[in-house]
Amino acid sequence: MKIVPLYQASQHAEQVTDWLWQAFGSAESRDFFAAIVANSQREGEMPLTFIALEDEKPLGTVGLWRCDLISRQDLWPWLAALYIDEGQRGKGLGERLQRHVVDYARGLGFESLFLYSTCKAYYERFGWQYIGDGLDYPAQPVHLYRFML
Numbered sequence: 001m002k003i004v005p006l007y008q009a010s011q012h013a014e015q016v017t018d019w020l021w022q023a024f025g026s027a028e029s030r031d032f033f034a035a036i037v038a039n040s041q042r043e044g045e046m047p048l049t050f051i052a053l054e055d056e057k058p059l060g061t062v063g064l065w066r067c068d069l070i071s072r073q074d075l076w077p078w079l080a081a082l083y084i085d086e087g088q089r090g091k092g093l094g095e096r097l098q099r100h101v102v103d104y105a106r107g108l109g110f111e112s113l114f115l116y117s118t119c120k121a122y123y124e125r126f127g128w129q130y131i132g133d134g135l136d137y138p139a140q141p142v143h144l145y146r147f148m149l
Contacts, residue, residue: 001052001053001054001059001093001096002052002053003050003051003052003053003096003097003100004050004051004053005041005043005048005049005050005051006037006040006041006048006049006050006051006061007041007042007043009051009053009056009058010041012051012053012058013037013038013041015058016037016049016051016058016061017030017033017034017037018030019061019083019085020033020036020037020061020081020083021033021034023083024081036063036081037049040063040065046064046065046066046077047063047064047065047066047080048063048064048065048104049061049062049063049081050062050063050064050097050100050101050104052093052096052097058085059084059085059088059093060082060083060084060085060088060093060094060097061081061082061083061097062079062080062081062082062083062097062098062100062101063078063079063080063081063101064077064078064079064080064101064104064105065077065078065080065081066078068080068081068114068115068116069116069134069136069142069144070137071134071135071136071137072114072116072134072144075114075144075146076114077105077110077113077114078113078114078115078116079098079101079102079105079113079114079115079147080115082094082097082098082115084097095126098123098126099126101113102147102149105149106149110149111148111149112146112147112148112149113146113147113149114144114145114146114147115128115144115145115147116134116136116142116143116144116145117142117143117145118140118141118142118143119143120143123145124145127147128145128146128147129145129146129147129148130143130144130145131144131145131146132144
């Protein structure tokens with residue numbers, strides 16, 4: 001298994017778009033997620049999308065973004081859009097994708113990394129510290145986390 005920037009495996013951009021749209025979007029938001037994926041494939045820039053591959057089969061994805069929660073633009077960068085293909089869940093891939101983004105952000109010189117989630121207790125297992133609650137648009141309560149690099 002390898003994790004690469006999506007720009008190195010851009011043939012999987014449609015699959016990543018569909019994963020993100022189905023997991024995080026609504027019926028009318030596919031174009032929104034397609035734009036996110038398209039704009040996160042530039043070498044040396046953020047936002048950046050990574051994809052996990054096994055023999056060129058996509059297994060999951062994660063992003064390193066400038067902003068993932070519009071109500072908290074004071075926090076950055078963000079681990080964002082972590083998604084594991086349903087058939088690959090429970091195998092530790094989520095942790096590996098998180099670790100990849102953590103290491104990448106550390107290599108860029110960042111001191112902290114943030115994420116938000118509606119899940120409680122998942123990210124704490126991997127060293128994320130709960131720092132409070134926030135609001136996703138339009139008024140969805142979410143949990144905020146920080147990872148000290």
